[in-house]
Amino acid sequence: MDTVDTPLDLVIAGGRVIDPGQGRNGPLEVGICAGRIAAVASSLPRAAGTQVLDAGGRLVVPGLIDLHTHLFDGISALGVAADATCLPAGVTTAVDAGTAGEVAFGRFRRGWIDQARTRVFAFVNLSSIGLIIDDGLEFGDRELRYVNVDRIVETIAEHRDVCLGIKVRVARNQTAPPRLHRPLDRALEAAERSGTRLMVHITEPGIPLDSVFDRLRPGDIVTHLFHGRAETIIAADGHVLASLRRARERGVWTDVGHGGGSFTYRTARAALADGFEPDTISTDLHAFSLVGAMKDLPTTMTKFLALGMPLERVIAAATVNAARAISQPGVTGTLAVGGPADVAILEEVEGPVTLADVTGEGLEADRALRAWRTVRAGTVTTAGTVATEGSRTPA
Ligand SMILES: [Zn+2]
Numbered sequence: 001m002d003t004v005d006t007p008l009d010l011v012i013a014g015g016r017v018i019d020p021g022q023g024r025n026g027p028l029e030v031g032i033c034a035g036r037i038a039a040v041a042s043s044l045p046r047a048a049g050t051q052v053l054d055a056g057g058r059l060v061v062p063g064l065i066d067l068h069t070h071l072f073d074g075i076s077a078l079g080v081a082a083d084a085t086c087l088p089a090g091v092t093t094a095v096d097a098g099t100a101g102e103v104a105f106g107r108f109r110r111g112w113i114d115q116a117r118t119r120v121f122a123f124v125n126l127s128s129i130g131l132i133i134d135d136g137l138e139f140g141d142r143e144l145r146y147v148n149v150d151r152i153v154e155t156i157a158e159h160r161d162v163c164l165g166i167k168v169r170v171a172r173n174q175t176a177p178p179r180l181h182r183p184l185d186r187a188l189e190a191a192e193r194s195g196t197r198l199m200v201h202i203t204e205p206g207i208p209l210d211s212v213f214d215r216l217r218p219g220d221i222v223t224h225l226f227h228g229r230a231e232t233i234i235a236a237d238g239h240v241l242a243s244l245r246r247a248r249e250r251g252v253w254t255d256v257g258h259g260g261g262s263f264t265y266r267t268a269r270a271a272l273a274d275g276f277e278p279d280t281i282s283t284d285l286h287a288f289s290l291v292g293a294m295k296d297l298p299t300t301m302t303k304f305l306a307l308g309m310p311l312e313r314v315i316a317a318a319t320v321n322a323a324r325a326i327s328q329p330g331v332t333g334t335l336a337v338g339g340p341a342d343v344a345i346l347e348e349v350e351g352p353v354t355l356a357d358v359t360g361e362g363l364e365a366d367r368a369l370r371a372w373r374t375v376r377a378g379t380v381t382t383a384g385t386v387a388t389e390g391s392r393t394p395a
Contacts (some may be wrong), residue, residue: 001198001224004031004038004039004045006032006033006038006195007033007040007047007048007049007050007222008032008033008038008044008046008047008050008276009032009033009034009049009050009051009053010030010031010032010050010051010052010053010341010375010378010380011029011030011031011032011044011050011051011346011376012030012032012053012055012059012060012120012343012375013029013044013052013054013056013182014027014028014029014054014055014056015028015030015055015056015058015060015061015345016058016059016060017030017040017061017335018027018059018060018061018306018311018312018315018376019040019061019062019319019320019334019335020312020313020315020316020319020320021062021156021316021319021320021323021329021333021334022040022334022335022336023335024335025312026044027042028040028041028055028060028206029041029043029044029270030060030187030343031044031333032341032343032375032378033378034131034378035121035340035341035377035379036338036339036340036341036378037116037336037337037338037339037340037341038168038335038337039333040042040337047153047256050210053345053373053380054155055345055372055373057347058345058346058347058348058372059315059345059346059347059348060331060334060335060343060344060345061090061315061319061335061344061345061367062316062319062320062334062335062342062343062344063090063091063093063319063332063333063342063343063344063374063375063376064090064092064093064297064298064319064333064344065091065092065093065094065105065279065318065319065322065323065326065332066086066091066092066093066094066095066193066282066283066285066297066318066322067097067221067222067223067255067257067282067322067325067326068090068095068097068232068255068256068257068259068284068285069086069096069097069282069283069284069285069289070088070093070096070097070099070131070284070285070286071094071095071096071099071112071113071116071120071122071285072096072099072104072108072112072130072131072132073102073112073287074130075088075100075259076099076100076130076131076134077132077133077134077139077224077287078099078131078134078139078286078288079286079287080100080285080287080288080290082094082117082118082235083116083117083118085119085285085296086118086285086292087118087297087374087376088296088371088374088381088382089221089297089298089374090297090298090344090345090346090371090374091297091344091374092118092332092342092343092344092375092376093118093119093120093121093322093323093332093333093342094118094120094121094285094329095120095121095122095123095164095282095322095326096108096113096120096121096123097122097123097167097201097223097257097284098121098122098123098125098126098130098131098134098141098166098167098168098199099123099125099130099131100122100124100125100126100130100131100132101124101127101128101130101132101140101146101156102128102148102151102152102154102262103128103129103130104129104130104132104153105124106120106158106159106161107153108122109122109159109162109163112126112218113162115376117376117379118376119140119299119332119342119376120160120162121162121163121164121326121328122163122164123163123164123165123166123167123199123251124155124156124163124165124166124167125141125166125167126141126144126147126152126153126167126169126183126184126186126187126190126193126196127140127142127143127144127194127387128139128146128147128148128151128205129141129143129146129148133155133159137164141167141169141174142169142171142173142174142183144174144179144183144186147183147186149186149189149190149193152166152190152193152194153190153193154220156190156194156196157230157338163196164196164197164326164327165191165194165196165197165198165199166187166190166191166194166196166197166198166199166223167198167199167201168183168184168187168198168199168201169183169200169201169219170183170184170200170201170202170205170206170207170212170275171201171203171204171205171206172204172205172206172233173206174206174351175205175206175207175391176206179367180207181207181211182205183333184200184207184212184215185266187200188215188217190300191217191220193358196255197219197220197221198216198217198220198221199220199221199223199255200212200216200220200221200222200223201223201224201257202222202223202224202225202227202233202259203230203262204227204229204230204231205229205230205231206276208231208273209231209233209241209243209244209384210241210243213241213243213244213246213247213252214243214246214247216247216250216252216323217250217251217252218250218251218252219251219253219325219327220252220253221242221252221253221254221255221280221325222247222252222253222254222300223255223256223257223282224255224256224257224259224262224263224284225254225255225257225267225271225278226256226262226264226267226268226271226278227261227263227264227267228266228267228359229261229262229360231356232267232273233267233271234267234270234274237266238270239274239276240270240271240276242270242272244276245276246294248279252377253279253280253321254276254278254279254280255279255280255281255282255325255327256278256280256281256282256283256300256317257279257282257284258282258283258284258289258293258358259283259284259285259289259294259295259358260288260289260292260293260358261358262284262358262360263293263300263303263359264358264361265303265307265357265359265361265363266357266359266361268303268304268307268357269301269307270308272308272309273335277309277313277317278304278317278380279317279321279325280317280318280321280322280325281297281300281301281304281314281318282297282300282315282318282322283296283297283300285297287385292355292358293355293356293358293360294358295317297318298346298368298369298370298371299355299368299369300371301314301315301317301318301370302353302355302367302368303355303357303363304317305317305365305367305369306355306363306364306365306366307363311360319333319334320334325352331384338346340377340379341375341376341378342375342376342377343374343375344371344373344374344375345371345372345373345374346369346370346371346372347369347370347371347372347377348368348369348370349367349368349369349370350366350367351364351365351366351368352364352365352366353365353367353368355368360369386394
């Protein structure tokens, strides 16, 4: 048992802790002091002022990480407010997937990222105008007239603590002739020069996916893994593309990015049947997916349980794996002692419940994960609302 020198502010008791990064899975208590994890043990001491949160029968896991979100609300048509959508869903760390281009990134950082209670990281869009403009069907990042690699490199250098790399799409409208490989060329150039990673959107690819996967480097991230539009990751023989397997062996990360149109059971089932699970499960949370089949991260995780992925690996895909993908393994996705007290308490709601993919296909799950409480830096938030309970000040 960990020794506890100072009185604990909060003890989360009665739950089953699943912390794949720490190899923990069992009935344990989590002790929190001054916004940090102070101890994890089968029984922890209560002092006079210690608040006890009874998580009986629930799962106590590291605060979830959503690797693909759009949080520039009020500016981008895709944007949703971080704290109102992430914390109620058990998400304590969110990664914005290139909503802002280099032009707006500084403003996004100061006015949104720095103001959120949710910990937010972001990719800068390859296109200077990012995903701000929506002409009804397409977003501004198809405008590759506006790519300034020098400015991208400067922007990343200025915001290196929150900016993880460059978001690029290889969709048809970006790669239509004569541009073909140009978006990926420029994005790789910017990633090389800035010493960062790419997040690559592969829905409706306008160039062969082999030609994308073969160029990705260790640490780069493929998102929208299980989309069903145009060429998918499943080859004609029914197996996952060999180029994607090779990429993953090199250290490329594979991410779900459910979204409003980028997740199909058909592709996911074929990949899982071929022994290919996603490294990370993320939502592609935005103004439209939020009110569609995606809903939230626990719901997206539930779909993988229903597809047969074991619970511990589903939790890992939204915690430790995502933390490693963004090179923040000690900062997020863990209940390690000394780390930030970011915790998600999930309940398993008895089913059956039918969950749809983006095509409307339904899949029956015998249980559904739902966020019950979220703890961010030691403060408890009730799931479903953003009202805080002031856990640090005992009643
Ligand atoms: Zn997205």
